[in-house]
Amino acid sequence: MGHSGEPGLIANVVNDTLEFYRWTWSIRDKRVENWPMMQTPFPTLIISTLYLLAVWLGPKWMKTREPFQFRFLLIFYNFGMVLLNFYIFKELFMSSRARGYSYICQSVDYSDNEYEVRIAGALWWYYISKGIEYLDTIFFILRKKFNQISFLHVYHHFTMFTLWWVGIKWVAGGQAFFGAHINAFIHVVMYMYYGLAACGPKFQKYLWWKRYLTIMQLLQFHVTIGHTALSIYIDCPFPKWMHWGVIFYASTFIVLFGNFYYRTYKMPKQTKELKQKEKNGKITNGVIANGTSKPENGAIMENGKVQKKTKGE
Numbered sequence: 001m002g003h004s005g006e007p008g009l010i011a012n013v014v015n016d017t018l019e020f021y022r023w024t025w026s027i028r029d030k031r032v033e034n035w036p037m038m039q040t041p042f043p044t045l046i047i048s049t050l051y052l053l054a055v056w057l058g059p060k061w062m063k064t065r066e067p068f069q070f071r072f073l074l075i076f077y078n079f080g081m082v083l084l085n086f087y088i089f090k091e092l093f094m095s096s097r098a099r100g101y102s103y104i105c106q107s108v109d110y111s112d113n114e115y116e117v118r119i120a121g122a123l124w125w126y127y128i129s130k131g132i133e134y135l136d137t138i139f140f141i142l143r144k145k146f147n148q149i150s151f152l153h154v155y156h157h158f159t160m161f162t163l164w165w166v167g168i169k170w171v172a173g174g175q176a177f178f179g180a181h182i183n184a185f186i187h188v189v190m191y192m193y194y195g196l197a198a199c200g201p202k203f204q205k206y207l208w209w210k211r212y213l214t215i216m217q218l219l220q221f222h223v224t225i226g227h228t229a230l231s232i233y234i235d236c237p238f239p240k241w242m243h244w245g246v247i248f249y250a251s252t253f254i255v256l257f258g259n260f261y262y263r264t265y266k267m268p269k270q271t272k273e274l275k276q277k278e279k280n281g282k283i284t285n286g287v288i289a290n291g292t293s294k295p296e297n298g299a300i301m302e303n304g305k306v307q308k309k310t311k312g313e
Contacts, residue, residue: 029110029172031120037128037165044131044165048158051134055154058141067144071198077135078195082188084129089184091122092177101177103227105236108174120172126180127168129187130161152256159249167242175238178227179246182220189213214261221250221257 032038095118099109109116134157140148167176190213196203228246231238 024170028169029108029120031110031112031117032124032168032172035124035168038124038169041165041169044162047131047134048162051137051158051161052154054141055137055149058138059146059149062141062144068142070139070143071200074139074198075195077139078191078198081129081132081191082195084125084132085184085187085191088122088126088129089181089188091118091125092181092184095119095122096177096181103178105231105234105238106174106177107237108171108176110173116173119177120168123172123176123180124168126184127161127164130157130164133157134161150260152260155256156253163249171239171242175228175231175236175243179224182223186213186216186220189216211265214257214264218254218257218261221253224250225254 037043095115099113099115099119137149137153137157140146140153193207193210193213197207225247228243228250232240232243236243
């Protein structure tokens with residue numbers, strides 16, 4: 001008796017799901033319908049799946065092989081990405097200005113207005129650029145820089161390309177321009193850094209600002225959350241589920257990038273300060289930890305024991 005309702009329940013769930021699917025499809029952005037990669041999500045999902053497979057199998061395949069150098073290819077790739085991101089930034093900036101976009105609340109205009117189509121086009125290129133960025137990881141694998149392929153790195157690349165398909169399919173304009181606008185600018189700076197780094201050691205002295213790049217990325221996520229929260233607060237006519245999704249997504253990046261910043265810049269500094277204190281003679285229980293101090297008589301004190309200097313020293 002209790003089981004008779006189950007087929008009906010399943011049928012309702014299936015119908016509701018199909019109904020939801022049909023409804024979402026009815027509100028899609030018709031302008032991007034026939035643009036490359038936009039008919040269905042499958043090309044995007046296949047590329048992203050192949051990317052994850054490469055992350056998993058690539059290091060195993062490279063284990064017994066010599067690392068590739070790719071110096072000129074990396075210079076070309078990184079400066080190419082500078083140009084692509086600058087083009088996206090410029091298109092979004094010029095077209096949103098010409099259209100009088102609000103930085104507080106901007107609903108999507110699905111018309112064929114010249115500037116609206118340019119904004120949709122720039123956002124499409126932004127989505128495509130996230131697919132091209134998968135090469136960042138492929139180059140790390142082929143150069144055997146496995147330490148660079150962190151969870152943050154893979155999560156960032158995989159989700160940006162995959163989720164932005166949704167953004168282009170439904171909201172190629174309006175509020176969506178804001179995050180892409182900031183991010184494209186940051187990627188101009190980021191790929192400029194990578195491009196200069198690829199040029200070789202003589203450019204190292206110009207690369208003191210890597211730390212500030214991470215700070216810029218963290219600021220970007222905070223601004224994005226603030227901007228999206230304000231949109232929800234003032235009831236901006238933009239899909240609410242997307243707003244909440246952006247807040248959750250940006251929060252994960254704050255946690256992951258914050259952790260990266262702490263481990264890369266704060267922890268080494270604290271360790272260095274600690275070693276400096278030990279070196280300055282902060283002796284614990286008569287032992288100088290991890291240090292070698294040189295007393296006046298030329299003998300070396302190691303781990304609290306005085307040893308005579310040998311001739312070779």
